Amino acid sequence: MPTIRILTESDLRGQVTLDLALVELIEQAFAALATKAVVMPPILSMEIPERHGEVDVKTAYVPGLEGFAIKISPGFFDNPKLGLPSLNGLMVLLSAETGIVQALLLDNGYLTDIRTAAAGAVAARHLAPSRVRTAAVLGAGVQAELQLEALSLVRPFEELLVWARDAAKAAAYAAKMSARLGLPVRAVASPEEAVRAAQVVVTTTPSREPLIRAEWLHPGLHITAMGSDAAGKNELDPAVLAHADLLVCDRVSQCSRLGELRSALEAGLLPAEPAPPELGQVIAGLAAGRRSDEQVTVADLTGTGIQDTAVATAAFARCKAAGVGSEIEA
């Protein structure tokens, strides 16, 4: 009788954390996307307008991994009125050999949070200038925290600037992250101030209007835009993408529908062909990354199923080895 391992959020938090090993795991997953016969179908997306809700399902098969994840991510945006978080979710891990369910990862979105932050670090590792004195973040939510924690693993910085629409949240972020990172974190009054002063900027907002303008770009800047993951969202003025020396997508087919690339294509500021390189191609050496510390680079991240399969497979293996979680007969 096959058994299914049930892993709760607390089981998973105890075994998988946002560290350099996770960054390298995600890096390898992106490399596989460029070099192996990965299968990654389009996201299944269902909107439930009358509930102000949506659910996305992502999956990917990566040759060589023992399992593949199917991730279910609901977002119900009236939940805060009920005292509940908007975002949620779980992953189902299936055997890549038999399709039999191996584990249910009831992570409430935790694994998504850390695999998303790890992708930001992967992008910075390959695209940011070699030395970063000042980092900046737009937004003050969970990803604003995790992205900068992840960035500090690959590009240790000396100070951090934060801008958020809600100044009180930016101030709270600054106090919290200063203690966590052990360095000065300062809230600034505008995205412009943040962008002009920083060598790396991470945008983590759900904005539908561009926050960063092309005239603020300066030599030696890298921007990772990870907030846009749906057709209406947009954090960067399309001219930013047109003016950058290098634009890299996590997955072109997704970015052209859901990411910053979409608005640049729609504005006619970028041609559809040739498509920008993908992060995995840069990692694998199949496309050039940053060529000098003077270049301006942009990473457009929408989140991919390979990240889910990679983190779920690793989390399951670690929990199993540590004897964490419960087993039920299916």
Added chain:
Amino acid sequence: MPTIRILTESDLRGQVTLDLALVELIEQAFAALATKAVVMPPILSMEIPERHGEVDVKTAYVPGLEGFAIKISPGFFDNPKLGLPSLNGLMVLLSAETGIVQALLLDNGYLTDIRTAAAGAVAARHLAPSRVRTAAVLGAGVQAELQLEALSLVRPFEELLVWARDAAKAAAYAAKMSARLGLPVRAVASPEEAVRAAQVVVTTTPSREPLIRAEWLHPGLHITAMGSDAAGKNELDPAVLAHADLLVCDRVSQCSRLGELRSALEAGLLPAEPAPPELGQVIAGLAAGRRSDEQVTVADLTGTGIQDTAVATAAFARCKAAGVGSEIEA
């Protein structure tokens, strides 16, 4: 702390069976598809050629139901070599109000089996002639059993003919089903013999070549074709659809890609417009069903997410009321 109810196959088998109540539940779900603001995105489908495997994910939101299901159906066709079943799967039930996971239905495909059979009964109820003396089935697998069990609930028949490519399997089916249904079940030598003698024929095979020819059609015949659920499959000669007085689809958008309708469209034997009516429209009285006992009717069933949402919601409610299953803190 929200809890998640875990329901195993044996929990579910104990609470939900293939009976008239289930047929009516599925009937109402189809009616909702025609009359309510149902949201049913296209199926997420991933093929893993190097493993001879595939996985489908279906979902649907039905206004008025407390939850919606996301169903994961893997099929790994080398599994029998390992002594494992090819088909598998589970359903995740989420709250339609908050998106929070309510239950994990570890049914190994059981709920899919019975909701698929129930849809066949719904089709027969609305399309078969009022009196059925002889029923016939092509195929001798699980659906061949369940479809005829379901048919007997809505059109009690006096004898059953079975044809299968493997004559030994057809004979075994005849013995088993004769005992189960309490009536004569006879294996026949050809699909033609089955079709010519029957008033209702159910096709349940994975055939990629047509099994039923138009010249065998006769007045007062209804055919439910439920085997084709993928682009390469085909049980009915496209001329059968063209010659029928009425063709009804479970979902036109699916049947035109995955069902019998696909081959008829590709053969140019049916026009794309006007599209055939859907089963839910017939149930709701928005489209005509069978008009006389002399007509020839065909139902093309590919399986829909609303059936999963309907059966999962009902199964959860029954198990919860009966105190069946275990609960874990998420």
